[in-house]
Amino acid sequence: MAHRIAVIAGDGIGTEVMPEGIRALEAAAKRFNLDLAFTTFEFGSCDYYLEHGKMLPDDWFEQLKDFDALFYGAVGWPDKVPDHISLWGSLLQFRRQFDQYINLRPCKLMPGIKSPLAGREPGDIDFYVVRENTEGEYSSVGGKMFAGTEREIVLQETVMSRIGVDRVLKYAFDLAQTRPRKKLTSATKSNGISITMPYWDERVAEMAKQYPDIAVDKFHIDILTANFVLHPDWFDVVVGSNLFGDILSDLGPACTGTIGIAPSANINPEGKFPSLFEPVHGSAPDIAGKGVANPIGQIWSGAMMLEHLGYKEASEAMVNAIEAILSEGNSQVLTRDIGGQGNTRSLGQAIAERI
């Protein structure tokens, strides 16, 4: 039976890297005899917003809910639509309404990619950031009072629920158990953010009791970002709230020199709703339209999607193809951001052929 994949390319370079993501997935499908059926949607982009006054049609939930996965490009174009409108009107809706409460992002120093950190080699940095993806600091509760006056005051509530915290911790601990080092680091800020963060620490301590085989430590987010730079080799699985996970999963890839190629998965582990797979990079209006964007983030996200659908071997073949092409370092093929003279298409094609 075919796996039905909804494709939403979004804005900017999202529309340029998406075809390469699909090309690679089709190559993997051919080699491993998988049946993938792609359906493309125009909504979820700023152009759609300009035409319809909203990012998504009213029945988007109905239209998408029975797909096996969402394959997503990048959304946002601040000159057309303010970011908080485009993002809350699309991506953040999917994460919440489809209860994709895990945001999973590998941070891995790849061959052929230069880390901005001195003296780090492939193998030195290889960890996962597990981010809570539905609540916490990204809340929709709050407002403004005395608007427009000197006394103006703006409030926004951070919301943590036991259900919300425990389920992301459980996922992170389970993931740590599959890793050779069996280590979990919790991101906190309980010394400064004195209500929600001590609660987060409490739940981590409670969950840790059920995983005596996992080595657990915690750092305040300020020193944790410092340690990503100073000691990236310390980390194995790092778990954080919505905001802290967001920060760490950009900083981590930056430390591996791969912010433009890092993938991510927004997962509903129970499979009640479709999960969503997207590159970490945004829509990059500055380079959009030139065909030079690096498609690896999209392709690697496709690999995470195949793993999620149960095709571990096919997924690994995709990641191996990426690593092989990066190792070879053929400058005709590689995009400019990683030192080549090629373009989105040349790199996408090379990876698809290798698969």
Add this chain to the structure above:
Amino acid sequence: MAHRIAVIAGDGIGTEVMPEGIRALEAAAKRFNLDLAFTTFEFGSCDYYLEHGKMLPDDWFEQLKDFDALFYGAVGWPDKVPDHISLWGSLLQFRRQFDQYINLRPCKLMPGIKSPLAGREPGDIDFYVVRENTEGEYSSVGGKMFAGTEREIVLQETVMSRIGVDRVLKYAFDLAQTRPRKKLTSATKSNGISITMPYWDERVAEMAKQYPDIAVDKFHIDILTANFVLHPDWFDVVVGSNLFGDILSDLGPACTGTIGIAPSANINPEGKFPSLFEPVHGSAPDIAGKGVANPIGQIWSGAMMLEHLGYKEASEAMVNAIEAILSEGNSQVLTRDIGGQGNTRSLGQAIAERI
């Protein structure tokens, strides 16, 4: 007339680096003919808490309010007192009650200190982080409901006021005007934190109108942390909320390899209350008691204190002495964290003599 300085060493290595901070200040006072009168306080430490059941005496405000400045070591010892109690009971009280609404932290790559970033030399990284220091994410408003049950939910309010936001922005813009590059970067997250952060952006845009000579840009905090690692040379003055400023002012020093030596100032610019000067590093229970802590953060904080008191020349002499001793790189003198075989005292003495 003497300048009255209240000295609170706090916990752990705070008590070890403080004497070196005072030694250096006394050297500067002698050379520049300043009259500094130090008064030492025992409160504000975890040992004080264990004895008195609180971090500060009830009349701390009265005892301290007429000093010209507070010279502060480091507080916190989690095995004795949970961090959120020791910090909210001391440092965070001072910041709020003395309305020290600016937290100012230089990030400067110093000679003789190796940056963890590949290929960066002194001169490449030289910026300030200006952090809002009294409100924002560090609020005392919130609580827990359905405690101990499955439905448990914890709320904490982020609070931004127009007064609070505008005054830190004004300080940051004014600072940018004193710098050769006249550049200001705002840390935001208005695409995800959809109420307070768009408000922050609004106020930045409004304030920018009054400073047409300042080049202003903004980044979301996730990509901003990435850019600290990838492009630290982009930054001149970076302004952020309480939490974002906290993160950036640990990450910035980490990128300059100086997390153990970075200084900070908690400033009440109007001089209505005393300002507070403290190293960025914490109390470091792991190395406390060994006499090996690096005293430069404390000494450099002393230099910031002298500048605040109006002694620019004396302040510069202190920073120059630090740079000179670091440049010479005499391993008998330097502490272990920066590659030497000396200790807290040898390094402190060398700097004091140089002054």
